[in-house]
Amino acid sequence: xxxxxxxxxxxxxxxxxxxxxxxxxxLMNAPAGEPYVKxxxxxxxxxxxxxxxxxxxxxxxxxxxxxxxxxxxxRLSATVxxxxxxxxxxxxxxxxxNLGSHTVSSTDxxxxxxxxxxxxxxxxxxxxxxxxxxxxxxx
Amino acid sequence: xxxxxxxxxxxxxxxxxxxAVTRSSGAQTVTDVKxxxxxxxxxxxxxxxxxxxxxxxxxxFTNRDPGNSHTVTAYHPKYFDRKRRIPAGAEPWDSDFLLxxxxxxxxxxxxxxxxxxxxxxxxxAMVGRIVVGTPADAGWEGLxxxxxxxxxxxxxxxxxxxxxxxxxAITRKDGS
Ligand SMILES: [Cu+2]
Numbered sequence: 001x002x003x004x005x006x007x008x009x010x011x012x013x014x015x016x017x018x019x020x021x022x023x024x025x026x027l028m029n030a031p032a033g034e035p036y037v038k039x040x041x042x043x044x045x046x047x048x049x050x051x052x053x054x055x056x057x058x059x060x061x062x063x064x065x066x067x068x069x070x071x072x073x074x075r076l077s078a079t080v081x082x083x084x085x086x087x088x089x090x091x092x093x094x095x096x097x098n099l100g101s102h103t104v105s106s107t108d109x110x111x112x113x114x115x116x117x118x119x120x121x122x123x124x125x126x127x128x129x130x131x132x133x134x135x136x137x138x139x
Numbered sequence: 140x141x142x143x144x145x146x147x148x149x150x151x152x153x154x155x156x157x158x159a160v161t162r163s164s165g166a167q168t169v170t171d172v173k174x175x176x177x178x179x180x181x182x183x184x185x186x187x188x189x190x191x192x193x194x195x196x197x198x199x200f201t202n203r204d205p206g207n208s209h210t211v212t213a214y215h216p217k218y219f220d221r222k223r224r225i226p227a228g229a230e231p232w233d234s235d236f237l238l239x240x241x242x243x244x245x246x247x248x249x250x251x252x253x254x255x256x257x258x259x260x261x262x263x264a265m266v267g268r269i270v271v272g273t274p275a276d277a278g279w280e281g282l283x284x285x286x287x288x289x290x291x292x293x294x295x296x297x298x299x300x301x302x303x304x305x306x307x308a309i310t311r312k313d314g315s
Contacts, residue, residue, distance in 0.1 A: 044208045044236030051179055051206060112180040113263035115207050116236060121263060124179070 027100050030074035032056040039067070043116045052126075053077060053137040063087075063118040064094040069126075069137055076100050077133035082112070084120040101129045108134075169197045169244070172267065174211070174237065174257065176204035183207065183260045185267035189298035189309030194250050194272045200234060201242040208236045209265070210258040211243055214289070219258070222288035226251035226271075226280035233258075250276035252300055254283065256293070264296040270303045 026033060039055040040047040048054050053069040069078035079100040084092075108126040112118075128134050170192055176183040183204065192198065200211040214224035215231030225231060226249040234243035236258075247253065250272030257265040266289075272279060282300055298309040 044238060046206065046208070046239055049206045110179050110181065113176075113183050113265075114260055115180060116259050119259045119262065 024099075024101055027068060028076050030054060030056065030070040030076075032068050032070075032100075035060065036068065039117065045116055048072065050139050051137060052080060052124075055080070057117075061098075063120075063122065064097055066098050066100060068100040071133070071136035073136075075136070077129055077137050079127045079129070081125040082118045082122050083125065084118065084122045085111075086120060088123075099127070103129050105129065105131050105133070168192070169199050172198055172200045172211075173203040174200060174209040174265075176207050176209075178206070180207055183209070183257065183263055183265045184311055185211075185257070185265065187308040187310045188267045188296065189270075189303040189306075190267070191270045191303045191307045192247065194276065195246065195248050196271070197244050197246045198269060199242050199244045200237070202237040202239050205239045208238050209260065210234050210236055211245075211255055211267075212258050213253065213255050214283070222283070222285045224252075224254035224283040224285065224289075226253070226278075228278065228280070229253065247271045249280070250278055251280035252282045254297060261293065262290075264290070264292040266293050266296055268297045268300075268303060270300055273304060 027036075031038060035058040036056040037059060038047075039045055039057055042059070045055075052067075053071050054074075056068045056070070057065055063082050063084055065079075065081045067080040067082065068076060069080050071077045081094065081097055083094050104127045106128045108124070108128070110124055110126075111121070112124050113121055170190065172190060173186045174183075175186050185200075190198065202209050210233065212218055212233040213229075213231040214221045216223060217231045218233045223231075229247065229249040229251070232243075232245050237243060247269065248271075251270075253269040253271065255267055255269070274281065286294065303309055
């Protein structure tokens with residue numbers, strides 16, 4: 001590999017890192033900007049879902065997400081993925097999914113029977129971004 | 140006649156919305172069916188899932204699941220091209236999505252067996268059965284014989300007509 005291409009890769013790496021850092025900051029408070037939409041604006045769901053808070057998602061990433069979960073004060077509290085069980089069983093994988101924040105304090109994984117938007121029975125994978133997040137999203 | 144109504148019980152300010160439709164003569168009975176779900180949505184169900192009422196009864200379906208929306212939709216070609224599982228003479232209904240604490244009412248006059256489902260949760264076997272009157276009533280139409288349009292899970296979830304008539308209301312076996 002030549003020196004030039006190594007430098008190019010280095011530059012690419014730096015710029016990608018900066019972009020992520022920038023995006024992450026932008027997502028810390030609701031509303032998450034484009035391409036994210038508030039889930040309750042586009043689907044018949046409550047604005048604040050007990051356990052998940054107020055969700056934003058980029059419709060292009062459905063069903064897996066990430067869904068960005070905000071507490072009642074608009075603070076990013078969790079990143080949620082929704083993966084249909086039959087997709088997983090049929091060999092579909094959901095790789096390289098984005099994160100709302102790179103700080104994760106704990107993770108919950110559980111079954112959901114379905115809801116508007118992701119109607120097939122699926123798993124919720126919930127990455128909480130701080131110690132108090134779960135409590136703030138509870139109600 | 141079938142009368143259907145959809146209302147938000149609770150408005151943003153917490154006031155109760157009064158049903159705008161004047162009730163016909165006072166003797167009408169209203170029976171409640173709740174749409175329920177576990178806290179994280181692992182389970183969703185109609186409570187009771189089997190119900191026996193007299194012809195002319197009004198059934199009110201209320202979403203009591205704070206984290207999800209549900210519908211109550213009759214199995215009928217008019218809605219989503221499903222096979223009919225209500226009496227031929229009965230008017231089908233679809234509540235559309237009910238957010239938490241919203242409700243929908245249907246008045247059932249034709250005697251027979253009515254099967255219905257929740258649109259986003261049929262795959263989770265969120266279904267119910269209402270028996271109006273008894274086989275002795277004139278015009279009674281019993282159980283749909285179709286086994287092709289609904290899943291085995293749905294057929295297994297529906298209580299038998301005999302059990303419903305004998306018990307008036309049937310809730311899920313796990314007691315919730
Ligand atoms: Cu439902």
